[in-house]
Amino acid sequence: MREAAGGRPVAVVLEDLHRADGQTLALLEAAAAITGVPLLTVACYRPAEVNGHLAKSLAHLAPRFPHRITLGGLSRRDIATVVTAVRGGPVDAATVAALAERTGGNPFYVWESARLLADEGALVAVSEVPQGVRDVLRRRLALLPAEALAAVRLAAVAGLESDVALLADAAEADEGTVLAGLDAAVAADLLTEPRPGRVRLVHALVRDTVYTDLSGTRRARLHDRIAVELRRHRPDDLAALAHHFARSGRTANAPLAVDYALRAAERAERRYAHDVAVGLIEQALEAHTAATADPEDDPDGTVALLVRLLGVQVRAGATDAARRTRGRAVDLAVRAGRDDLAAAVYGGWTEPSPWRSRLEGFLDRTDLAHLERLARDPALDGPTRARVLQVLADAVAGEDAPRALDAAHCQLALARADGEPRLLASALMTSARVLPHETQGTARTPLVAELRELARAHDLPAHRWVCEHLDGLTAATRNDPDAVRRHTAAGLELAHRYRMRWAQGINVATSAMLATVAGRFEEAEARYAEAEGLFQRVGTHHATGPRTLGLWTIRLTQGREADIEADVRAVHAAVGAPVAVALALVLARLGRSAEARAVELPVRPVTDHLYGVELDYRSQLAVLLGDRDAARMLIGHLLPLREQFAGTAGGAYATRPLAHALGDLYRFLSEERHAADAYAVAERVARAWGARTARSDG
Known part of the structure; x- marks a missing residue:
């Protein structure tokens, strides 16, 4: 090496030095002693696997002051x-x-x-754990002395991090043996000491490997011992107590597991950690089910837990999971012949939550029949009936607005008679949401003002967010985009503060809508994708689809209908009528009129948050297909809304001023004077929004 380094610089690298034999270590010591030539010696080893021979060599090299580099993990x-x-x-x-x-x-x-x-x-x-990682970790674990392996196993069952005192008391060995085992595991770099009296597994892969390699019997035994000692050491650690009692393998511990899980969920809800609460109540339900031979033997207990789960899933924004939970609970209540339980299940969904989307399809008719029967049930008390009426109003709002409004009025009367703040807040929210589109700009304001005061007085953050959202929608009906932005920003601040990701998703979709109106289409697409990501994180992907619907509105505004034809066809094949108008319009714009006419459309426009967009698309379709009857019908729908920008009253998607669609229909029907008046209104609305007026399709 001295000779090789005499002519040019040389670097010698010894990798995995912890596996080196005596001769290699002697070579390292000799190389380090060479001076006078440009020779760099680099040795890499795992500190946790240093053996006696390597320790001696490292001590021998220490007087030469080697440069030591401790490698951390990748950033x-x-x-x-x-x-x-x-x-x-x-x-x-x-x-x-x-x-x-x-x-x-x-x-x-x-x-x-x-x-x-x-x-x-x-x-x-x-x-x-990837299999390759598992194999490496098993090899390292096999090198541990028995007391260290026992300590690591106990720590893995306790969790990623735990108290040394708890482990010592829960172990089946004496304290000295446990501490010796922990010391050895720390030296082997399988445990760390984040602070005095605490140990932590170096990463979750170690914990998962050790935990899954234990037999079920051994795991249950260790969970049981930890649960007993944890109850003595940390009686307020409710979530951990629920976890260990649920996995202790003892049926007698099931009530304790359920009680601790529910109390921990309640605490999580007070911190607005709704996603954490969902996991805890699911755990309680699992423990209850495991201890009950048949859920139908205890419908009251099972349904009560399902209703608790439904409520936190709604507050977390996990609407897909909430619908499955509701279906499971209703089935159980129906099989038990218990209308009171069925009503309690439907009444569990009264908190603010993401809107229903057309990609989800219309309400299941079986559910609707249950709701209508329960809403007329005289045996139900006022608060329960009010909650059922809220679900009924939301369910039929898109297809039967008068029936939704009637249900909302009945709900509000019952809630006022009862006086409970949260019940009244939900009733005010429902009445404000299901108002006819032509009266939303005036009738909604006093309802929202009362709801805002109630939410402030009784600390109801989700309803405070609803007030900002509804006021933003009202501002949209008045063509005040600055106010829409202000209310959206205020809503986002509340959504961030109280961890309401579903609310963040709606606000981001509103921002995407505003970008679409301004013609900033790339920004709008990015915002819709961001909104969909937020919804996906809480389990509302299927129920929302902002990226899908947002992209359709953008491409149709750009005149790029060919780009979305395949996607629109695929969604129509899955959900049918709710997106039939979009498919027919794409086909008509592509010049395939016969195919467009063959698409079966709902008889009446759907009065949901896409009502304005649908009126615009139906109007374009009537002109393209030469359908004079449809044109006259649509004029009746458009006249009350002619001052609005299509879609903005729903707060998610937008196309063009509805007066523009009205002008196209009048022009198609050869009513030129009315058409000119409508186009003048359209230009005024477009200017208010800072949007360019699109060319006429007439």
Whole structure:
């Protein structure tokens, strides 16, 4: 080496020095002693696997003051780079954060997790241990002395981080043996000491590997011991107590598991951690079900837990999961012949939540029949009937506005008679939401003002957000985009403060709508994608679809209907009537009139948050297909709304001033004077919104 370095600089790298034999270590010591030539010796080793021979060599080298570099884990930015390279495409920040937590940034673990992500998807990658990582960890665990392995197993059952005192009391060995085992595990770099009296597994992959390798019997036994000691050490750690009692394998512990889980969920709700509360109540339901031979033997207990779960799922914005929970609970109540339980289930969905979307289809007729029968049931008390009427009003609002308004009026009367603040707030919200489109600008204001005061007085943050949202919609009917922006910003602030991601999603969709109106289409598409991402995170992807519907409105505004034909066809094949108008319009614009006429449309426009957009699209379709009867019918719908920009009153999607559609219909019917008046209104509305007027289709 001295001779080689005499002619030019030489670097010698010894990798995995912890596996070196005596001769290699002697070579390292000799190389380090060479002076007078440009020779760099680099040795890499794992501190956790230093053996006696290597320790002696390191001590021998210490007087030479070697430069020591302690390698930490990869940063999140570097993890994202590795995962993107392995996966062949970008990955979202939430997945990167989860992989960073699970792997500790260890490059090999990151690489293997990225491969798992590419093969199986994010859900598997952030919940399972890659086989290659598992093999490496098992080899390291096999090198531990018995007391260290026992300590790591107990720590893995306790969780990612735990108290040393708790582990010592829960162990089946004496304290000295437990501490010796923990010391050995720390030295082996499987445990760390974040602060005195606490130990933490170096990353979640170690914990998961150790935990899953335990037999079910051993896991249950350790959970039981930890639950008993935890109750003595930390009686207020409700979530941990629920977790360990539920997994203790003892049927007698099921009531304790349920009680602790429900109390922990209530505490989480007070912190607005609704997603945490969902997991806790699901855990309580699982423990209750495991201890009950047949749910139908205890319909009251099971339905009560399902209603609790339904409520927190709604508050978390997980509407897809909430609908499944509601269906499960209603089925159980019907099989038990208990209308009172069925009413309680329907009444569990009265909190503010994301709107129903056309991509979800119309309400299930069986559900609707249950609701209508219960709404007429004289045996129900006033508050229960009021809650059922709210669900009925929301269910039929898009298809039968008069019936929805009647249900909302009845609900409000019952809520005022009862006087309970949250019940009254929900009733005011429903009445404000289901008002006829032509009266929303005036009739909604006093309802929202009363709701705002009630929400402020009784600390109802979700209803405070509803007030900002509804006031924004009212501002849209008055062509005041500045006010729409102000209320959207105020809503976003509330949504962030109280962790209402579904509300954030709606506000972001409103921002996308405003960008569409201004012609900033790239920004609008990005915003719709952001909104959909927020909805996906809380489980409302199928119920919303802002990226899909937003892209359709943008492409139709741009005259690029050919770009979306396949997508519109696919969605129509899945949901049918709710998107039939969009399919017919795309076909008609592409010049395929016969195919457009063959699309079966709902007889009446759907009066949901897309009402204005649908009126515009139906008007374009009537002109393109030469349908004079449809044109006359649509004029009647458009006249009360001629001062509005289509779609903005729904707060999510927009096309053009409705007066423009009205002008096209009048021109099609050869009523030129009325057409000219309508186009003048359209230009005024477009100027108010800062939008360009589109050319006439007449």
